[in-house]
Amino acid sequence: MESFRKVIKGWLGKILLVLFLTPLALVGIEGYFSSGQSKDAVKSVNGQDITQKELDSLTDTFKKQYLSYVNGDETLLNQNFIKNKAMDTLIARTLLLQQAEKLGISLSDTQIEQMIAQQPSFQANGKFSEQLYSNYLQSVGMTSPALIANLRQDHALKMLTATFTDYTLVSQLDIRQIAALQAEQRTLHLASIQLDEYKPAVKVSAKEIADYYAKHKNSFKQAESVDVDYVELTPANIAPASTQVTDAELQQAYAQFVETQKKEAKVSVKHILITADTRSDAEAKKLAADVSAKIKAGLSFAQAAAQYSDDPASKNAGGQVAAYDKGVFGDSFDQAVSALKVGETSAPVKTQYGYHLIQAESAQLKLPSFETEKPRLMAELQKSKTANAFSDAVNSLNELVVGSDDLSVITQEVKGVQVQSVKGLTLSAQHPVLSDPAVKVKLFNEDVKSGDRNASGNIQLTNGNVVWVKVRNHVSAGVQTLAAATPAVKAKLIDQKAYEAAKAKIQTTLNEFKVQPASSVVAKNKIAFVDAGVFTRSEGRLKREIERAAFSLNTPKAGMWSVTTAALPGEMVVVAVSAVDKSAVDAIPAEQLQELTKLYQQLRGQQELDDYTQYLKAHAKLK
Structure with a gap:
């Protein structure tokens, strides 16, 4: 300590x-x-x-x-x-x-x-x-x-x-009730009634459509979207004139490689730090000068570091800085390192940490021979030539596209590519080309919203390909107009009326389930039930509408079924519960109940913390 x-x-x-x-x-x-x-x-x-x-x-x-x-x-x-x-x-x-x-x-x-x-x-x-x-x-x-x-x-x-x-109080009765709800098992029987036979008789008026639209406008929100044309170009579409690499190019590439290795070689740095933490700045400066003189007189740098340095990390390592990077000690330190010759010790250098005596030398660099590097350099140069050819072609095509405001000029110049179109593309849509972030920035911006319909310049894709785009139409985010929403509203109302008609037709049977044994009701009616099995809440095997209906029903009496209906697209499902088993809660292991208690406590605790924060906020002065 x-x-x-x-x-x-x-x-x-x-x-x-x-x-x-x-x-x-x-x-x-x-x-x-x-x-x-x-x-x-x-x-x-x-x-x-x-x-x-x-x-x-x-x-x-x-x-x-x-x-x-x-x-x-x-x-x-x-x-x-x-x-x-x-x-x-x-x-x-x-x-x-x-x-x-x-x-x-x-x-x-x-x-x-x-x-x-x-x-x-x-x-x-x-x-x-x-x-x-x-x-x-x-x-x-x-x-x-x-x-x-x-x-x-x-x-x-x-x-x-x-x-x-951590200290929120929770009721064990609440925990048991939650556990009982989750563990409860219900035996279900399902019957499907298709709505298509009821739809021909359904009539929907323009007023009904308008009234439904006015009441449910928020159900007809539309995301921002565009209709767009695009052309994608890949390096494979452009064949370079030649990828042959000369010996002179290889020699030049090797020379550049050697130069880069030398520049990136880490410098080995040693220092002795004299701080002003326990002495005045003047005393620290004088001590640094004295140590410098002793080194010049023959005291080794390592001995001086061990005896005088205030850097605990390096003083016993000959002053060696474990991982020197520019900027760690400041500009004056870095400048001194750059100016030093191998084996030379600097004069005292002042930084925000104190006074430093510095030694620096380049790390030992072992370079592979030209012959060793030749295959790699050859591959890189060939790749570079291909990339340059592709880049030149893109630049040339870009001038044609921007100048003519026409994507088809690309198809005229390059075989194998064509203009493609997408309608109703949204920000969240998944498209192999147009979902690239760089493309979406061009498709969904203020210029497009303001009416810009010009062909774009070339856009670099993350996979290395290039694409040009041209927005044909832009639809703003918001609520659909009545005219645009009418087909969806009409289909919704037809489904709804067909569902009501189907339910009305079997309402007598549904009522009979409330007062008669299930076996007699099923025997005298034509509704074909299927034994679906035993289910618990939120296990994922039932559609949400069916699950919600099944677990909203009361527990039936012996021999009876609790019955309701659920609406699905084009279908009405009759949902029946013949048995509810609540005993499964007794078989829940103690460790699971403990985990449930912990989770419930965390949720309650977070709610109380949020409430407390809101209380503080309500009584705070916020500007």
């Missing part, structure tokens, strides 16, 4: 540190990285600002989560919804933090230090490792004071929200 305190309170506390503890569900991890001190406030919560940086950061986090659900297609995201969700989350987090502070919910510095020191990723042989910790620090994170403050906030939130989510 003492070694950890030295690390976190010393120079390492000034290096950026990523917050590795599990973040609270109320906020994405990016929420911890904004200082909250910027002037770009977008919302004030009881006088505490939420900044644009915080909102953008959390919005981006949510966007990445949603993108994983739509296979990375950003055109399918509702950007306003995501931004509003991020704002609501930040408001809720701010309110809960303010309430936690009022209630005095907090951890001490010592508790937080213990928590970090006990992280397995920072331990070696069961003990906190300064080297593992500092290696992790050098490329990511936040300052030590910010880390302490945010960990304190994080756990204050967790402790406050846990009072709702």
Whole structure:
């Protein structure tokens, strides 16, 4: 623990540190990285600002989560919804933090230090490792004071929200009732009556159509759509004049390969760090100069690092920086590394961490011979020639398309391709070419909405092919007009009236099931029931309409059936329940009941937390 305190309170506390503890569900991890001190406030919560940086950061986090659900297609995201969700989350987090502070919910510095020191990723042989910790620090994170403050906030939130989510009281009677509903088994009998024989007699008036449309307008919403022509071009459609590779081209490619390898070779860097954490800046500067003089006088760099360096990660490794990357220590450090000759030690270099003495040398580079690389270079050059030929052809065709505003010019120039058309394409439609995000950006934009019907320029697809598109017609999102909705309304009303007619025809039989034994009703009527079997709720074997009807019926008396009907497209299904077995709840294992209790408790706890947050919001000053 003492070694950890030295690390976190010393120079390492000034290096950026990523917050590795599990973040609270109320906020994405990016929420911890904004200082909250910027002037770009977008919302004030009881006088505490939420900044644009915080909102953008959390919005981006949510966007990445949603993108994983739509296979990375950003055109399918509702950007306003995501931004509003991020704002609501930040408001809720701010309110809960303010309430936690009022209630005095907090951890001490010592508790937080213990928590970090006990992280397995920072331990070696069961003990906190300064080297593992500092290696992790050098490329990511936040300052030590910010880390302490945010960990304190994080756990204050967790402790406050846990009072709702972890300690919600639930009734065992409620749990048993829920379990009984889920485990309940119903024996079903089904009969199908086709509606086609009733439809010819059905008449639907224009007034009925208009009245239904007026009452159910929201049922006739239409997504934005386009009618579009397109031409797709593949590299296979374009044959390059020649893919022959000369020896001179191979030699040039090998030379470029060697040059690239040299540029990308990692530099091996050693440093000795003298900080001002326990001394003044002048004292640190003087000590760095003294150490530099001792190295010039013969003291080895490794000995000097072990004796004087304040970097615990490298001092016992000859000063070796484990993974040097530009930017870790700042521009002045990087400039010194670039200027050093092999084996040369720099004069003291000042950075935000203190004063550095630096040694640098290029890593040993082993290059494969020309003959070894020749097959790979040959393949790459041939691929490049093919790609260049394709690119040249695309550029040439693009000029023709844009100049003529006509996709058919491509079919005249390239054999094997043709103009294809799609009607009613929506953003969510799955199409092998037009669903590419780069294409949808061209099909669904403000210019198209405003009437642009020009042929597009070439669009690069993710599979390497190229496509040109031309929108013929655009339909805005909204509610269909009565004229457009009339066919669907008419079909709906015909189905509905046919269903009512079919039900009226068997209503007497349905009534008989209420007062007579099922066997006698079935025997004297022509409704052909099929024994469907035994079902429980939500098992997925029944259509939703049938399941909803079956589990809405009362438990029948012995020898009787509870009966109702369900409407399906073109069909009426008579649904009968002959038996309800509720004893299955007694066979549910204790561990399943325990899991159900836990799930129900979590749902109730989340509801109560949401209610509490809404209460705080209702009494907050939001600007």
